[in-house]
Amino acid sequence: MVVRIRLARFGKRHAPFYNIVVAHARYVLADTPAQLFLCSLVTIIVNRTARNSKPIExxxxYDPIPKQPPDGEGKPFKDIRLDSVRAKYWLGVGAQPSDPVWRLLSMIGLVEPRYRPGQQAKTAKSHAPSSDLREA
Amino acid sequence: MFAWLKGPGENFRRPLPDSTNYLSSYNSQGRLWRSLESSPTLALDEEASDPPAESNPESKENPLQSQVVSEDKLPPEDKQDLKPFPVNSDFTSQPVLSEELREEIYDRVVNNGKSVKIASAELSVDMSRVAAVVRLKTIEKDWVKKNKPLAKAYSKAILEMLPTTPLTKFPMRPKMHESINDLPVHPATTQQIFEPTSESRSFTRIDASKVFDPELLPADERISHPELIELERERRLGISQEERIMRQRERAKKELERRESKERRRDEIEEATLKRVLPAERGGNGGRWEWRFREISVQDAGKDGRAPGGVGWRYGIPHEDRKKGHVKIPTRV
Structure with a gap:
């Protein structure tokens, strides 16, 4: 059973605001061989937790709307509040960050950076045929 | 009814400018009480001497209506003129800040950089009122800049009907608008406590506050302007004026330093817990924004995750920002 570190959207329309939460992940229900066979026919995904249900922690x-700096100097900033000690603990016991959370955690050095702005073009090029397939 | 409308009631069709026009200001014949009470000889005396500090200069300047008293000046409003409800003699309408006084408050705080506390003590206007005037004046000036329409006619009409505290020029002392150094009633002090103490023990207000609540500040520190008490104490001790001014300046300087160092310390702590990630550090070249990571503790949310100090959107608590009866303006800045 996988525990994920992911974002949970709160806030109003056009004003997103995310809680960074630890929650049980969605998983494919396949404990027995019979179920495994059934899953090959119809994918049964069990949503362990609804998006905004009460998480483990x-x-x-994460406030994705850039705020103007109060002193008027520098770039607008995105405000992130994080308990890095607890985040480290959850990573240590095998919690898997979702892609957006991976990106945030990599900024403060908790995980290896994966989604660098410079790399995105390269990966997109290498996976060009597959993306075409998906579009088709 | 028509007799009244054509007789005494005629006054209310054309109200006196710059004066309250309450029912109780007029007698049954429709004559102003105060104009009847001031005899011609008294009026002459008043003109000869300097105007008293508490008189309203605006109401003095305005000529009376011809039907009430001809070619005379109105005496200032007295207690009788400030009672809007004839049957309820206990109710007196309180003065509001005049437009000039409000402008002066804004000028002192924003343009001259005086603290709200000092502006409050100088003009004898409550601190919360000074703060409110500054906020509202800021909005008003912003609206003027943006060419938004202002309800000037409304404001003028209301201010003409209400008693106002005028702005006095420098040689005259500022007119007291309200009592500024009242002791606020703390909920902890509303209970009646019988506290036995020995006669030999000196029991001061500091001890009294401890009896009410160990966390409660003594009365002398809970008031808005403790420095005014200190000034008065020194005056009564017979200390010379120069000495008192010097001491007050020193105290003000110390207070300012204390506040600044406190703010500096707060900023330092905030800077220490803050981690900035610039776009360049992420390998990008000149992104649009930076990321600011602030360290928090999940423990702040408490055992049930609902403590007010906790970070994050709450679970199981409706967001009541559109509900009636909730304070939506920030109460803390």
Whole structure:
């Protein structure tokens, strides 16, 4: 059973605001061989937790709307509040960050950076045929 | 009814400018009480001497209506003129800040950089009122800049009907608008406590506050302007004025330093817990924004995850920002 570190969207329309939460992940229900066979025919995904249901723990928040700096100097900033000690603990016991959370955690050095702005073009090129397939 | 409308009631069709026009200001014949009470000889005396500090200069300047008293000046409003409800003699309408006084408050705080506390003590206007005036004036000036329409006619009409505290020029002392150094009633002090103490023990207000609540500040520190008490104490001790001014300046300087160092410390702590990630550090070249990571503790949310100090959107608590009866303006800045 996988525990994920993911975002949970709160906030209003056009004003997203995310809690960074630890929650049980979606998983494919296949404990017995019979179920495994059934899964090959019809994928049964069990949503362990609804998006905004009460999580195991709230590690922090992520406000994706850039705020102007109060002193008026520098770039607008995105405010992230995070308990890095708890985040480290959850990573240590095998919690898997979702892609957006991976990106945030890599910024403060908790995980190896994967989604670098410079790399994106390269990966997109290498996977060009598959993306075409998906579009088709 | 028509007799009244054509007789005494005629006054209310054309109200006196710059004066309250309450029912109780007029007698049954429709004459102003105060104009009847001031005899011609008294009026002459008043003109000869300097105007008293508490008189309203605006109401003095305005000529009376011809039907009430001809070619005379109105005496200032007295207690009788400030009672809007004839049957309820206990109710007196309180003065509001005049437009000039409000402008002066804004000028002192924003343009001259005086603290709200000092502006409050100088003009004898409550601190919360000074703060409110500054906030509202800021919005008003912003609206003027944006060419938004202002309800000037409304404001003028209301201010003409209400008693106002005028702005006095420098040689005259500022007119007291309200009592500024009242002791706020703390909920902990509303209970009646019988506290036995020995006669030999000195029991001061500091001890009294401890009896009410161990966390409660003594009354002398809970008031808005403790420095005014200190000034008065020094005056009564017979200390010379120069000495008192010097001491007050020193105290003000110390207070300012204390506040600044506190703010600096707070900023330092905030800076220490803050981690900035610039776009360049992520390998990008000149992104649009930076990321600011603030360290928090999940423990702040408490055992049930609902403590007010906790970070994050709450679970199981409706967001009541559109509900009636909730304070939506920030109460803390």
């Amino acid at each position: 709230v590690l922090g928040t």
